[in-house]
Amino acid sequence: xxxxxxxxxxxxxxxxxxxxxxxxxxxxxxxxxxxxxxxxxxxxxxxxxxxxxxxxxxxxxxxxxxxxxxxxxxxxxxxxxxxxxxxxxxxxxxxxxxxxxxxxxxxxxxxxxxxxxxxxxxxxxxxxxxxxxxxxxxxxxxxxxxxxxxxxxxxxxxxx
Amino acid sequence: xxxxxxxxxxxxxxxxxxxxxxxxxxxxxxxxxxxxxxxxxxxxxxxxxxxxxxxxxxxxxxxxxxxxxxxxxxxxxxxxxxxxxxxxxxxxxxxxxxxxxxxxxxxxxxxxxxxxxxxxxxxxxxxxxxxxxxxxxxxxxxxxxxxxxxxxxxxxxxxxxxxxxxxxxxxxxxxxxxxxxxxxxxxxxxxxxxxxxxxxxxxxxxxxxxxxxxxxxxxxxxxxxxxxxxxxxxxxxxxxxxxxxxxxxxxxxxxxxxxxxxxxxxxxxxxxxxxxxxxxxxxxxxxxxxxxxxxxxxxxxxxxxxxxxxxxxxxxxxxxxxxxxxxxxxxxxxxxxxx
Numbered sequence: 001x002x003x004x005x006x007x008x009x010x011x012x013x014x015x016x017x018x019x020x021x022x023x024x025x026x027x028x029x030x031x032x033x034x035x036x037x038x039x040x041x042x043x044x045x046x047x048x049x050x051x052x053x054x055x056x057x058x059x060x061x062x063x064x065x066x067x068x069x070x071x072x073x074x075x076x077x078x079x080x081x082x083x084x085x086x087x088x089x090x091x092x093x094x095x096x097x098x099x100x101x102x103x104x105x106x107x108x109x110x111x112x113x114x115x116x117x118x119x120x121x122x123x124x125x126x127x128x129x130x131x132x133x134x135x136x137x138x139x140x141x142x143x144x145x146x147x148x149x150x151x152x153x154x155x156x157x158x159x160x
Numbered sequence: 161x162x163x164x165x166x167x168x169x170x171x172x173x174x175x176x177x178x179x180x181x182x183x184x185x186x187x188x189x190x191x192x193x194x195x196x197x198x199x200x201x202x203x204x205x206x207x208x209x210x211x212x213x214x215x216x217x218x219x220x221x222x223x224x225x226x227x228x229x230x231x232x233x234x235x236x237x238x239x240x241x242x243x244x245x246x247x248x249x250x251x252x253x254x255x256x257x258x259x260x261x262x263x264x265x266x267x268x269x270x271x272x273x274x275x276x277x278x279x280x281x282x283x284x285x286x287x288x289x290x291x292x293x294x295x296x297x298x299x300x301x302x303x304x305x306x307x308x309x310x311x312x313x314x315x316x317x318x319x320x321x322x323x324x325x326x327x328x329x330x331x332x333x334x335x336x337x338x339x340x341x342x343x344x345x346x347x348x349x350x351x352x353x354x355x356x357x358x359x360x361x362x363x364x365x366x367x368x369x370x371x372x373x374x375x376x377x378x379x380x381x382x383x384x385x386x387x388x389x390x391x392x393x394x395x396x397x398x399x400x401x402x403x404x405x406x407x408x409x410x411x412x413x414x415x416x417x418x419x420x421x422x423x424x425x426x427x428x429x430x431x432x433x434x435x436x437x438x439x440x441x442x443x444x445x446x447x448x449x450x451x452x453x454x455x456x457x458x459x460x461x462x463x464x465x466x467x468x469x470x471x472x473x474x475x476x477x478x479x480x481x482x483x484x485x486x487x488x489x490x491x492x493x494x495x496x497x498x499x
Contacts, residue, residue, distance in 0.1 A: 025366060114309065115309035132309070
């Protein structure tokens with residue numbers, strides 16, 4: 001049994017309806033979304049920078065080593081906001097602005113954990129914690145590997 | 161009795177003798193809090209899970225309806241109901257508590273009118289004296305099954321709709337011709353599945369509109385009624401986009417229904433400043449608005465003859481991820497007041 005090729009093409013009636021329906025759709029406010037995402041994302045990064053300086057000035061961290069505690073602090077804050085039911089509202093307002101920074105990753109993990117608490121700690125929380133964030137980890141690690149591979153090859157052959 | 165291709169006429173005109181409607185916190189803040197007999201302050205409703213809260217909504221709505229009709233569970237022959245959750249467990253579990261012989265049905269958000277049509281058919285043919293029918297949905301339970309965890313900070317597009325937390329149930333029974341206080345069910349049209357190729361689960365109104373229009377047109381053709389015979393034609397949960405598409409499609413077919421005689425339950429339930437994007441959706445959208453609000457208005461004399469068209473998007477999270485289009489359905493039931 002071979003794989004049946006799925007027809008992607010729509011019938012003329014469906015194409016006609018798609019055009020007709022498009023006119024009624026409320027469009028995503030793309031410009032507004034971009035501006036808000038820039039501002040909110042920027043604000044989160046400014047807060048991150050401030051936390052980073054805090055660790056450098058008050059503790060024994062350097063610019064290289066302050067990254068880890070900064071990320072941990074941001075994720076902790078994002079988890080608190082998620083638990084108190086605030087982060088999803090920020091998300092609806094800010095879109096990519098609150099999804100792209102590391103706080104968005106924290107939100108994806110903790111929201112899934114909270115959600116599946118009702119199915120128990122092992123199969124519920126444990127099994128579903130990375131339901132959303134799992135693909136971020138997979139493709140994050142994979143793309144890091146590819147970039148490292150390219151860098152290694154270039155350094156070896158070109159000798160930069 | 162079958163009339164036309166896919167419609168039933170109920171000669172005995174079964175009556176809706178009582179209704180029970182329950183809801184959640186978001187419905188309390190909406191436009192129709194008076195439509196609900198019971199309103200909860202939070203989505204958990206003091207239950208250990210959203211699914212159990214969902215079950216509670218159904219039990220409460222049925223209990224209220226029974227109380228209003230002065231009946232006990234033993235007086236009821238059948239319960240015909242459904243919801244949106246996998247294997248319709250909230251409804252089945254509520255049927256376990258209620259102990260009433262049970263037909264579980266799934267028609268997504270069209271379940272309310274599917275159940276009402278079947279109930280009227282059974283009562284009309286003397287298959288039962290009393291039937292409880294209705295539909296329910298729970299925002300957080302639906303959200304976690306169909307979309308993302310409730311606290312996930314994803315941005316919903318303006319075409320998305322808000323699943324209603326609530327349950328709407330009605331008791332259908334025989335009527336006598338001189339009973340003028342109850343709304344009566346006179347005919348119903350069972351819809352066919354229509355798929356015009358929309359695959360965006362955040363635009364279900366746009367996907368469902370053609371199904372609603374198809375059922376309305378078939379209903380008029382089968383029964384020989386005209387659009388002007390109705391004081392109101394109300395759809396279940398088309399939302400802003402689906403509503404304007406359906407209105408445009410009807411006008412395009414020469415059915416010039418004025419805007420004030422064509423409404424959508426999904427646009428009646430919430431305030432504009434509530435973050436519901438394009439409007440309400442979910443099996444409870446049509447069930448709560450029709451059983452809680454519109455029937456009251458009929459009894460108050462605002463409407464005499466209405467056609468309720470509940471629309472359903474027959475998708476699952478799996479079919480969405482597999483890039484399938486969304487098949488949709490609509491069932492119409494005509495409810496009238498005898499004068």
